[in-house]
Amino acid sequence: MTDLSNAGPKSLTIIGAGLAGALLATLLARRGWQVEVFERRGDPRLQGYAGGRSINLALAERGLHALRAADAHGAVLEQAVMMRGRMVHPLGGEPQLQRYGRDDSEVIWSVSRGELNITLINAAEAAGATLHFDRGLDSVDFDARTITCSGSGEIHTHPFTTLLGCDGAGSTLRAQMAARRDLGERTEWLGHGYKELEIPPAADGGFRIEPNALHIWPRGRYMCIALPNDERTFTVTLFMALHAESGNDDPDFDSVTTAADARALFERDFPDTLPLIPELEHDFVANPVGSLATLRLDRWHLGGDAVLLGDAAHAMVPFHGQGMNCAFEDCVALAGCMEEHDSLEAAFAAFEADRKPNATAIQDMALENYIEMRDLVDDPDFLLQQALERKLQARHPGRFVPHYSMVTFMRIPYALALERSNIQREILVGATRGLESLDGVDWAAVDTEIERQLAPLMDGA
Template sequence: MSSKPSLTLIGGGLVGALLAQQLARRGFAVDVFEKRPDPRTAGFAGGRSINLALAERGLQALRSAGLAEDVLRHAVMMRGRMVHTTDGRSGLQRYGVDDSEVIWSVSRGGLNMLLLDAAEAAGVRFHFGQGLVGVDFDAGRMRVADLDGIERELDAPVIIGADGAGSALRAAMNAHRPLGERTEWLGHGYKELEIPPAARLPPALLRDGGGRDQFAIEPNALHIWPRGGYMCIALPNTEGSFTVTLFLPAQGPYPSFATLPDARTAETFFKDDFADLLPLLPGFAGDYDAHPVGTLATLYLERWHLGGRALLVGDAAHAIVPFHGQGMNCGFEDTVVLAGLLDGNDPAEAFAEFQRIRQPNANAIARMALENYVEMRDSVADPRYLAKRELGARLAGAVPDHFMARYRMVTFTHLPYAYALERGRAQDVLLEQLLRDSPDAASVDLDAAIATLKATLPPLPPLRHG
């Protein structure tokens, strides 16, 4: 008989399914309660972004679960940002040094179903259509309700919440003992649109004049139309379409979602601000009027656990805005850390150590995600930003053990998020200093810059790549 405790997970989404699979592989008996029906039989319910950016931290978690190759077979590589300016020009800003440093566009629904299959194969028991109603933490019991509202009570001595930003377990924990919850609303919202596969568009609109390529625009990039204060982005899907997301202020003067309430007003706005994108959106009117405006917020908690009885992971503990593409990756990294801590340790000790390790890093990526929104919508076309980017690339090429762009640290290594935040700030101060007398990165004396860098900052820690 195993001496490991039985574990109850709330939430069968991406983080919940991956965590359950990793725990089951380590010998834990795991039950997962998910309020929605099984998406493999009922169909995947929308309401959130249909594709996500998978980076090294998430890939490493999938490797540890033996699933990375299966996931990448259904992903589209993105080499960098394809920036579309107001005059119709575009140019690629690479994320990394070469094709060894790329991110991947993956389907949320497809990935979730793959993870559910893997968890079940590992022995996880799923209970779909079972939403959490309440928890008696002292008694180690919980109440769930099915889709008809019929409730039942079950043993749940150790319960883990992976049920997202609107976590029912977090609400129950907070009612039992306040968690120090704070939500910062961004004040901007989003709406999803679609560029269809090339076959559904007039050949004159296509990048290759209507050849055999299934994609209307460059597939191996994350496309950005930065407009200062707002933007559109587009991520590729394997079948040839792109999911386009418009980010705008929710309220306030034009343009905002409040001043663009319907497709008629929004189409005029797109003709002025996204003239090259609008012709690629034949379903614009229907999509704009049918799709809701999503909200964006950052969640902060002082406490993630109640002793060894309950713990929050992923978005339930630290939901962030999506502008660094790290929400899923951070949640997946959570699962690796937590599974390792629970293996052979008392839950109370494991939960406390999990919060100690992960909370500073969750706070750091939350800050960087907010900063990256400003970078994506404002800075990618700014000459000062481009000069710092160019000089940083020169330094990274010359002394890679001393300089790495913050984006690369976050996206392509396993360095702690908190380290990447602080090192990135220090490096930015240095770049500003080096470019103080000239806005031209090519005019900076590289040898002198390297000497200043080495005198100012210590070498980078040993880098861990996948």
Template sequence: MTSFKSQHVLIVGAGLAGSLLACSMARLGFRVTVAERRADPRRAGVLGGRSINLALSCRGITALRREGLDGQVLADAIAMRGRMLHDPSGTLTFQPYSANTADAINSVSRSKLNLAMLDAAAAFQNVRFRFDLRCVDVDSDAAAAEFRVEPTGETVTIEVDAIIGADGAFSAVRGAMQRTDRFDYSQTYLEHGFKELLIPPARECGVDPDEHDGFAMDPHALHIWPRGGSMMIALPNADRTFTCTIFWPFHGAHGFDAIDPDDAESVREFFTRRYPDAAAIMPTLEREYRINPVGSLVTVRCSPWQIGSRLVLVGDAAHAIVPFFGQGINAGFEDCRILVELIEQLGELPQAIERYAQVRTIDADAIADMALENFVEMRDTVGHEAFLYAKRIEQTLHAHMPDRVEPKYNLVSFSNIPYAQAKRRGEEFAALVGRVAEAVPLSESRALADDEWRARVIRHGERLLGLH
């Protein structure tokens, strides 16, 4: 294989994508500098505090596995095998993610994941981290980046063979690329924002600790409280807590501006009315609601992802998406895997950068669209009878013909097929499910025994696929 030893690569951003990529590039032999605007989280304890998690699925795990990091990351992960829907009266409905019970998404601690990536990268002798360096400009022709040293304000320039922007949704590297000719860029905010809240361990909120192994609710599900235009979700943490996230519009009756965070009584009253079962196990709700900030949700698209063959973007810097498919960092880690595989295949970094930018944009657009669509599904349709019925048909057909049909959720979360293909195949299958639901309607299904219903669904599905 080509030796990359003489080549120096600068990665801007030591977040999740930047530090994983540092591991891969170092393994290939590149000299790697990682410049990060924050202080070193391993020393400053910046990442401590609240438990914030994210859902890691097949694409992220595949990328981690390539670097031998999957075992360590998954050791603490909690598998979530489906959605647990909480209706306004507190009634629960479990919806498995897949007909295959082994399929699950994994709740992992965001800060632990970041520390694991940083430690893994720092273990390479050919990686150098430089913290407190904020990128302020990039010269794509010279592959040079200018930084402000955060504590002193002085300016530092780093010149290398190639620059990789892994500096997140508000990327300074992308900002510099935007000033070049024929660079397309769009940024769209949702009308909704988010705020994180907490459900403590069972013993702290009056739930029998033996019921769910110390958790206040079943930890092996992603909990959703769909409320039409708004929703709350909760993912489990290894410390037996759940991190809840409310996704509400900024304005309106169920919006952030309708509830004064300093009015503890109104906060409690609102949650007791709209999320009664959750409110009952959130003893610190009023405090959390008051002190935790409201974040905004943005979709960023840009093209091309590279300028020439010495400047390229990965992760949120290239494609920030809304979090409703749980794919942001899964897509970011997949970027890193694909770029590294191309370097290995082509044996040259410049060619790999150009090829990566060509093949990947279409997939990022597809997951950005699917993430937006999934918000409507999660906050609204997921609780409808017709939706649950379609899911039942979908899983019946998938279990019967796993090689022929696969739901979009599975293709996105439990496979590595390109997102654009997952979207197309998922839509085709959804259309087929719709036609089976017309042939075997929900109203008739109630009168059918399970076996008979299943046989009819399979017969219609096979016929529509032209199998008989």
């Protein structure tokens, strides 16, 4: 057992220098750990960023808080684009902005995955961590306490004290841990996938559509979204079923494959995007279809030998924009546990006990949010519930806090946000049932329910 109460140098090995790995390396190196990081890809500062997954991401308060802990928030926000709300594009109708928060203090930020990763890699090195690129983990010998990595045609063996797994949804470390002890792993495939397309800058070099919004084209069981990039482009993501689904005639990636199929789909369902995406046919055929899944594990650590975090422990579907935010929150929590506990085993156990229920909650909320984004954002009942939600927020400040705000603008545990959201949804649905406007709301009954069921909320900051 590694005794953390010793004053001597303490060393650890992180697998993966992606978003979580690079941030965790920074936080731990700053706390005096000797940190070595092994990353499968080449150094993105030398070779360009080889992403493979979403080009940009929505950064919210949980992620920002973690970046503040690493003093990286300033550099990240300099390159970010503010998103005030959802710009909903109904078929044949005018776009409507639905604000996320009360004002510009409650917004989210669109950040480039590549730029963010490079900022964090620089921060990790500045903090004293040693990063090895082109060294993908292949296997772990837990008895000999060595890892074997490969890259650039070479195989390397390195000793380790403890392993922190930040190697993403397809984690090799997780597979090596599972060979030693069943982690209770389940992968729930969504059955829907995504493809990325691009809106280039306008002829004058500016944005072609409103930059300070996350655009959504909801179409029932499928949708497009677009997030702005600081070079005045938008990354458009089409989400739809991978295969034909029984009971509906919706498009799917099996049947929409050629350039002509793509044009026909967009002409029918997303006609206002056609003038915005000049390379639609080319991008559709050239870009891969990504698949989406929720990964659930019963165990995240092997004693004090290894622990998983971020997507390696709890990959989720991207519809709440929280996977990275949650991974960053994990990093702060793990660094805190390693400071508070006398042994790595105790620290990893405390980390798992704290974070696993919260990861499960945000995984479930992310699945629910797919339905909200693709189907409900232009539904009259849902819009009435949202109008009531805003009124109740003003009527019961700090007690009735909208679901989106609890997840996005606060740092209360995700599990608490889910519990309160479920209560609030029942109140909203009950109070607006059968109504077309808020005129008929029984305010006294709603107030009583809120005071009975919802205690004042303190942000766990």
